[in-house]
Structure formats: C-alpha cells, structure tokens
Amino acid sequence: MAGAALAVLAVAALAIWIDHRDLADRLLRQQPQVIQANAELLHRAITMGRPLYSKHCAGCHGGELEGSAARGVPDLARNAWLYGNDVVDVERTILYGIRSGHPKARNVTDMPALVRTGQITQGDAHDVVEYLQKLAGASFDQSMAERGRKIYYDKGNCYDCHADDARGVIDYGTPPLTGPVWLYGGDRATLYRSILDGRHGICPAWVDTLEPVQIRALALYLVAAGADRRLQTGNSRVGSG
DSSP states (O other): OHHHHHHHHHHHHHHHHHHHHHHHHHHHHSOHHHHHTOHHHHHHHHHHHHHHHHHHTHHHHOTTSOOBTTTTBOOGGGTOOTTOSOHHHHHHHHHHOBSSSOTTSBOSOOBOOTTTTTSSOHHHHHHHHHHHHHHTTOOOOHHHHHHHHHHHHTTSOTHHHHOTTSSOBTTTTBOOSSOSEESSOOSHHHHHHHHHHOBOOOBOOOTTTSOHHHHHHHHHHHHHHHHHHHHHHOOOOEEOO
C-alpha cells in the first residue's frame, strides 16, 4: 500500500512539474499582447505573479499598488507608470531597475539639486513652485508664477526633461508636473525640496533574483492589477514633486 501511495504521489508531482514547465514555455514564447488576449493564460500568469508581488514589491509599492510619496514610489493604482505600462516596458524595469547600479538600469535622467548646485537661486525655486501650482490648478501667486515660467523654460531648463507642457516624458521616466497624482507630493514644501535637493529614486534590479518566467508573470500581474485599481481610483498620470 505504501508503495502504491508513493507511486501516486510521484505521478502527481510529475504532472505538476510538467504543467509548470508547459506554462512557463507558453508564457515565454507568446508575445505579451497575445497572453493578455488569452483569458485562461492571463489568469494563470496573474496567479503566478500575485505572490511574487507580495513578496518582492509590496514592501515599497504597497498592498494595493498605492506606492509611497514619502519614498517617491509611484502609485501604480492611479496610472503612475513613469516608463509606461506596456508589459515589455514593465519587464525591463523589473529586470534591470531604475538607478540600481546594473549596467542596463534606467538611468538616463536624474532630478538635479538645482539650488544646491547653484543653477538657480532659492527665490527662483519658489517662483517655479508657484508656476507648478498654476499648472496643477491650485491657488498661486501670479507675479511669482510668471517669473517661474521663465525659469522653467530658461535658467532652470526644466522643460528639457519634463517637456514643454510639463506633462513628463515616458522615454526619460520623467513624471508630469501638473498633478493631480504626485510622486513625492505636490504641496509647496515638497516641490521646493525637490528643486533644492534633487531626487534620486531607486528601483532594484531583479534579473539575478527572479526567473524569466517569474518576471514575465509579475509584469503581467502589475499591468492587470493596475488597470483593475484604476477602475476604482481614476486614471491620472503621475506628477513629480
């Protein structure tokens, strides 16, 4: 009897192993958009990705993908994808991170300490903050905002990364400065600190920790879960601060 039971367990274990191997093969061979269009396959990918998120990502991004303004972690539930929410783009970020030290990390841009380096003055920074308040639809000082606009396009050179319309550039990973969702916060004090000291957020690289199929499943989960959360919380691009 014991031998028969062990044989049954061995067959069951082999069946599970074969199923996992076949699932991994399907997830890695298919293009992400094909997987997203296949309800059964996407469900299995999400089932695999959810516990990976809880173990490796939730500590920073939160249990509901809400992020953390205190640490500058994007709110993925409100469409705060600095580099876009295409599965391939998300995969790359998971693989190599952002300013992680990996040679393939996303590190084209970094928020400089404009005041600390002497590029602009403290007064200039306060003026820029008023201009950003205007763009975000908040109350603002008109004369300061007018000066701030000139600094944004000239002395501060802010537009070069954050775009002429201040809505950010996905290719650079630079967030918009128009709200209503902000990376670090859109209040005056937080915006001023960003300009004063700069920002240097980091996302670790997982290429040496997770298997390729896990990274694919995690990316699919993040995109799907983010879309689900936005049905409840809105659909806004993130702002910086």
